[in-house]
Amino acid sequence: MSGDFSFRTEVLPADxxxxxxxxxxxxxxxxxxxxxxxxxxxxxxxxxLASGYHFDFAETGGQVAGYTCFGPIACTKDSFDLYxxxxxxxxxGAGLGRSLLARAEDRIRSLGGGRIxxxxxxxxxxxxxxxxxxxxxxRVEAVLDGFYGPADGKVIFLKVL
Amino acid sequence: MSGDFSFRTEVLPADxxxxxxxxxxxxxxxxxxxxxxxxxxxxxxxxxLASGYHFDFAETGGQVAGYTCFGPIACTKDSFDLYxxxxxxxxxGAGLGRSLLARAEDRIRSLGGGRIxxxxxxxxxxxxxxxxxxxxxxRVEAVLDGFYGPADGKVIFLKVL
Numbered sequence: 151m152s153g154d155f156s157f158r159t160e161v162l163p164a165d166x167x168x169x170x171x172x173x174x175x176x177x178x179x180x181x182x183x184x185x186x187x188x189x190x191x192x193x194x195x196x197x198x199l200a201s202g203y204h205f206d207f208a209e210t211g212g213q214v215a216g217y218t219c220f221g222p223i224a225c226t227k228d229s230f231d232l233y234x235x236x237x238x239x240x241x242x243g244a245g246l247g248r249s250l251l252a253r254a255e256d257r258i259r260s261l262g263g264g265r266i267x268x269x270x271x272x273x274x275x276x277x278x279x280x281x282x283x284x285x286x287x288x289r290v291e292a293v294l295d296g297f298y299g300p301a302d303g304k305v306i307f308l309k310v311l
Numbered sequence: 312m313s314g315d316f317s318f319r320t321e322v323l324p325a326d327x328x329x330x331x332x333x334x335x336x337x338x339x340x341x342x343x344x345x346x347x348x349x350x351x352x353x354x355x356x357x358x359x360l361a362s363g364y365h366f367d368f369a370e371t372g373g374q375v376a377g378y379t380c381f382g383p384i385a386c387t388k389d390s391f392d393l394y395x396x397x398x399x400x401x402x403x404g405a406g407l408g409r410s411l412l413a414r415a416e417d418r419i420r421s422l423g424g425g426r427i428x429x430x431x432x433x434x435x436x437x438x439x440x441x442x443x444x445x446x447x448x449x450r451v452e453a454v455l456d457g458f459y460g461p462a463d464g465k466v467i468f469l470k471v472l
Contacts, residue, residue: 183386225344227460265457292453294467296426299388306455 155208155215155246157253161194165207168214175239178275187234190219203233204261206253208246215241218254220266228264251286255311264311267291272303283307316369316376316407318414326368327352329375336400339436348395351380364394365422367414369407376402379415381427389425412447416472425472428452433464444468 166188173184194203202221207214216237223229232254237246258266270279272293284290288307297304327349334345354362363382368375377398384390393415398407419427431440433454445451449468458465 180386186385223458224347225341226458227463229458267455267458291455292467294428294452294469297384297387297390297428302388306453308455 155210155249158207158209159205159257161191161205161207163195165205165214165217166191166195168207169217169234169236172214172217172236172238173234176236177239187219187236190233204257206250206257208250210241214238216246216250218250220254220258222261222263223267226265228262230258230261230263230266232266232268247282248286255309259311266309266311268307268309270305270307271298272305273301276305280305280307316371316410319368319370320366320418322352322355322366322368324356326366326375326378327356329368330378330395330397333375333378333397333399334395337397338400348380348397351394365418367411367418369398369411371402375399377407377411379411381415381419383422383424384428387426389423391419391422391424391427393427393429408443409447416470420472427470427472429468429470431466431468432459433466434462437466441466441468 169187169191170184173179173187190203191205193201194205202224203219204221206218208216217234218232219234220230220232223231235247235250235254237250255266268283268288270276270283272295286309288309290305291308292306294304294306296302330348330352331345334340334348351364352366355364355366363385364380365382367379369377378395379393380395381391381393384392396408396411396415398411416427429444429449431437431444433456447470449470451466452469453467455465455467457463
């Protein structure tokens with residue numbers, strides 16, 4: 151149901167603000183987390199593909215509606231990290247997250263990837279996020295209790311391609 | 312038993328080659344892993360403490376005999392990664408690894424850290440490494456089978472300070 155989106159893997163300077171706006175729209179992320187996401191865009195702009203960060207932006211009406219960021223994990227044979235997947239709050243519910251995830255998986259496969267790791271929080275507010283990954287064929291590979299903070303563990307999902 | 316070492320937390324340009332020599336001396340690491348370790352030195356030289364990489368070098372006779380690299384994990388309350396600990400092959404067996412680890416733990420504590428994560432391989436050749444962490448109060452928090460490659464999982468150790 152994302153037929154009205156166009157996708158773009160090139161990264162533009164304006165994507166710094168697009169990424170910030172998407173993540174802030176969710177009301178989910180701490181400012182530090184948003185800063186880290188924007189830094190990945192900046193790394194990519196500065197160093198190109200040598201940064202190891204691949205992006206995919208979904209656009210509609212001249213606006214970025216969602217994006218993914220992923221890349222190979224150094225010193226592994228074929229493991230990739232899906233660092234970020236975000237959809238603007240006002241574009242949710244149209245299947246864009248599923249489309250972006252499927253596209254990222256295709257790109258990772260074409261880059262030689264065999265395993266995709268995704269990390270998220272164990273906090274209750276992330277239950278829909280965890281359910282999303284489970285519904286897309288990811289399994290919980292490990293849980294690190296207290297990783298992010300008290301009562302805030304890290305859940306590591308894995309999908310073997 | 313490391314009374315004849317002096318320690319230095321300042322990072323010098325020559326440490327790029329020192330780190331390379333230490334890690335290569337073990338015969339353990341893949342060239343890509345050594346490159347990643349050297350990149351952390353370069354990041355620190357380029358960006359200072361803003362890089363998030365802290366170092367500690369042990370010297371004797373004008374030569375670097377071992378080192379640690381660690382830093383806070385972004386978006387966590389007080390979790391730190393111990394990225395690297397290395398001792399030159401010809402300086403092993405004198406307790407320098409234990410000294411370096413204890414010093415890193417003290418530094419992390421003074422930086423506000425409460426949890427130290429260390430990642431290593433599940434391969435048989437890393438059994439002494441894993442035994443070292445277990446003997447220093449670390450516990451296995453998770454194992455990601457096949458993370459680095461077939462039959463090469465990632466073992467995540469944790470010490471709560």
